[in-house]
Amino acid sequence: MPIEGYGLWKGTLKAWDIKDARTDPETPHGHIKFTDDSRRTLDCAINVKSSDIVTEVVYWKFRGPDNFFDPSHPIIAKLKGLSERRFYDADSPSDSRLGLRIDLLRDGFIDLKAGHIPPWNTPGVPNDDIVDFLQDFVLNGVAKKAEVYIFGQQYGSKNGLHQIHMVQGSFHNPEHPNWEEENGVHQDGGIFLHFPEEDKWEAFFIAFASQAWKTNDGTGYPDTTETLAQHILGGPPPIIPPVPGVINVKIHSALVNPVGPDNSPVLEMIRIRNTGDADVDLTGYVFENQNRANQPIAARGGGRPVVAVGKEVEFPAGACYLPNNRDGRILLKDARGTVIDMAQYRKAQASREGQWIVF
Template identity: 35%
Template sequence: MPLRDYGVWKATPTSFTVERADKDPDSPHGYLGFKDGVSSKKLESAINVKSVSSDSRLVYWLIQDFKHPLTAKLKSLSPGFHRISNDQRDIALDILRSNVVKVQDGSVVPHDLPGDKNDIVDFIQPFFDNAIKKKATVYIYGEQYSGKDGLHDVHMNQGSDGRFKSSNGTYQDGSVIVEFADGHWEAFFIAFASQTAETDGNGQPKGPSLGDVLEKKSQPGGGNDKPDDDDNKPGDGGEAPSRPSDAVVAIIAALVNPDGPDGGENPEIVYVVNNGLSSVALKGWTIENHMGNSFAIPDSSILKVQGDKEGFNVKGVPLSNKGGSIILKNAEKQVVDSVSYTKAQASQSGALVYFR
């Protein structure tokens, strides 16, 4: 195992800050403060939010209903840092081998772009803010600092080339897994787009990069969003229409279960993004649910550039907490994009459901 002092730290998160491009354009990090009730030191974990390779993008997997045998092992741990050896496969983490993610479900994002929900900071910040707000328990995987006051390498630690090749290994990946008081678990896994989607028995790169694999998936005919089994199908109306793979404007996220009682002042919100190279005027466009309720996007709404996003308070279009679908139509009433979400995804109040 190339990483020294690899392990997992069980703790309570207390703060999270992240560096935007104006703070550190080259090698920015997020900093997760935490306490474990054991150490008297100020504890902090550094989380990479940009690669220093030629491809600076990251790949992330955000799982808001994480179910895996690993959780039982983690729950049994006492607070504090627990060193893990390579042969402890029941608790050691390997993103490519431990069946914690499907590689093809990852999303490739840059570090920092103007606007919302288009870079890694926009996704990682609310994940940790929610964990802190809910006083959750975090399990941070990575390499312990020599000063025993935190962790780094909280990302995939295999499939790298060049100067980072010496750090490659299997069953030594980093991540953050979160246990909430209501019994559900969430997880955030990060890798670098330049790392490969497959590795050999020593964790050395093999085959195409994660960035190449996921970009190929996003091309027409490269993949689909059909649920794998009945447990993942949307409720209250069944399947959503098939998702166009070449949508210029797409649904990127939705707040389907706002904090507070249903029908209260907190709105349900749907976020859309411009994936094209030109400005898109949304006059006459609508957002619908699977029951046929329709929200008219304001005529003045324009997504001016690629990556431009806007969130819409979809009054009159209830998004069921039992699962459902969201459909985006253009002025000609053609389906531009459609997404579905499950009851499990909608069960966490105040948490966004991400579709990209």
């Protein structure tokens, strides 16, 4: 169902506020402050983390010196034609004729495979996370008094915008049914900056890594079970029968909430099953959680971490701590960093102390 209040706001950049982006662990947002012809200070709230099991966002950035947004794209002609700095409602009779809508999967803005999936927040490490990248992009625009064009949905108060991300391809989530209900085409968010003195255009687009990379042309609902994260990272592989000479290992189950103190690297365990036709040495493989904390796989008691044909072996989660008070995700990566398998669990599953979750 298309979202109401979708459109474009043209204004002038004024400031960037990262307080919530750094301090809110559940639904962090960065905030762009801008003004329009009404001289009000307006707010644009940008998600920098998802509330889904896969918490990362994907971003695509078009910024100089060699990667400015293509000025010949049809959307730029439409933006240049806007003389007033105000909100343009894509559904209003006076504004809809301007065709001010964007679709990240259909308008040719982005190469999906070129998307980046950074961590949310790594304090003290410069230029390393999504907040850093957004801050650099926005503050450059603030310093140069750039014109800003933001696609998104008006707040209820109509003093700003949110939904500054891809608004399609969301799967069914019983805890957040509105995500699926908001799926639609030609209603995505995005940010364009124009630097009049140089006549250059920059752009920044965001999607959630848990959204589908392909959607229905009419509804915006997923047309594939593969997420953006899987499409970009190349994994996990589809479930297929064992092939001779091919490594077939997967995450079978996990003890997320062992009896005893929470977040114990000694007690939390992950079980790997070998469905192939040869023993597999997992030396160099790692477990990684939804916060990108990882743990090299090691056999308990020493020796090499070998999983025999048709067997299951348990390994400590270690630094890949498994949260039991919220949704979680486990990646199995090989020595080259390739995603071999992914397992996801819900908070309700993890709340049962001492029980293994089977995937």
